[in-house]
Amino acid sequence: MRRLLALSLLAACTTPPSVGTVDPANGSGTPDAPVPTSQGAYHVKNHVDVSVEVFLPDQVEGVVTTLRTFSTNPGKALLELPGQAGVPAVGTLLDAVPGPLKDKLEDWINGYIDPISIGGVKLTDAAGLIAMLAETALTNVDLDSDLTIDGATATQTFTQLDLSPAGIDATLPLDVPTDLRSATTTAAVESGTLTLGDEHFGFEYGTYAWVAVNQASTSLFGADIRTTLGNAVNCGHLADTISNKCVLGVCVGHKDLIDGACEAGLDFVVDQMKDKFESINLDVVHFASGSAALVDDSGDGIADRIDQGTWDAEINGGQGLRHVPATFTGAR
DSSP states (O other): OHHHHHHHHHHHHHSOOOOOOOBTTTBOOOSSSOBOOSSSOEEEEEEEEOOTTTSOHHHHHHHTHHHHHHHHOHHIIIIIHHHHTTOHHHHHHHHHSOHHHHTTHHHHHHHHHTTOEETTEEHHHHHHHHHHHHHHHTTEEEEEEEEEEETTEEEEEEEEEEOGGGTOOOEEEOOSOHHHHEEEEEEEEETTEEEEOOEEEEEOHHHHHHHHHHHHHHHHHSSOHHHHHHHHHOHHHHHHHHHTOEETTEEOOOHHHHHHHHHHHHHHHHHHHHHHHHTOOEEEEEEEEEEEEEEOSSSSSBOSEEEEEEEEEEEESSSSEEEEOEEEEEEO
C-alpha cells in the first residue's frame, strides 16, 4: 500500500504541467514558445532614430537659426535678421535713429541682455539650451502604439509621441485621423518568435515636436519660449535703457519705437522657428517588416511581453525614403 502511494506521488510530481490558457484566435503555446493574446492590445514603444539621412543637416540647423543667433548675438537676432526680413517695426526704428547711433544699437542691446539670467542660467545660455533641445527633438523619438494580434492579422495604431529619448519630458497624444496612424498587416508566430508584415503611416512630426520643445521650455524656465524670452528681456525696460544712450550729446530717443521693435524682433525669432518646425513632416513612416521575441512571464503559454523587436524601417522626411534604425518592445 505504501509502495502504491509512493508511486502515485512520484507520478503526480513527474506529470508535465498543463500548457495553460488557449487563446481563441492564436491557439496555445508553452512558456518557452508562447503565442500572443488576441484578447487585448500590447502597448508598444517603437524607438526610431531619425538620422541625418532623413533630414538634411541644413534643414535641421535652419529650424533653430534665429534662436541660435539670439544665444550668441541677441542684437543681431532682434534687429539685423528681422530688418533683413522686412519686419515693419524694426525698419521704422532703424529709419528713425540717427546714422552715427544706428551702428551701435546691436552692441548696446547685447550689453543690456548679457547680464540677464533666468533660474540661475544666463538668458543667452538658456536660448542655446532650448535650441539644442529643438535640434535633438528632430532626431530621436519613441512612437507609442497599441498592437493587436488576431490570428494571421495584426493592427498597429500609433497613440502618442514620446520625446524622452531627446531629453524632453513630453508625451503628446496623436490627434491625426486614425487611418493615418493605423495600419493592418500580417502576423505569424513560430517557436515564440513574432513576425509582422508591411505597414505605412504618416503625420506632421514637426508640429508635435514644436509643442514638445515649448513644454520643455516651460519645465525648465516656467513658460513657453516666447514668454520666457519676453519676460527676461523686458522690452519696456530695454527701450528705456537704450533710448537714453548718447554719443557726443546725441541721444537715441524713440523709446516707443525701440519697445515695438524689441517685441517684433522677439516675435520674429520665435515665429521663424515655429514655421520651420511645422514645415517638417514625416510624410511616410514605413515598417517593411518586424521581428520580436514573445515572452511568457506567467507560465500559461500566452505572451505577456514583446521583447527584442527590430523593424526594417524607412522614413520620408522630405528627402525621399531613407532607412533608419528602429526597435520595439511591448507589454499587455
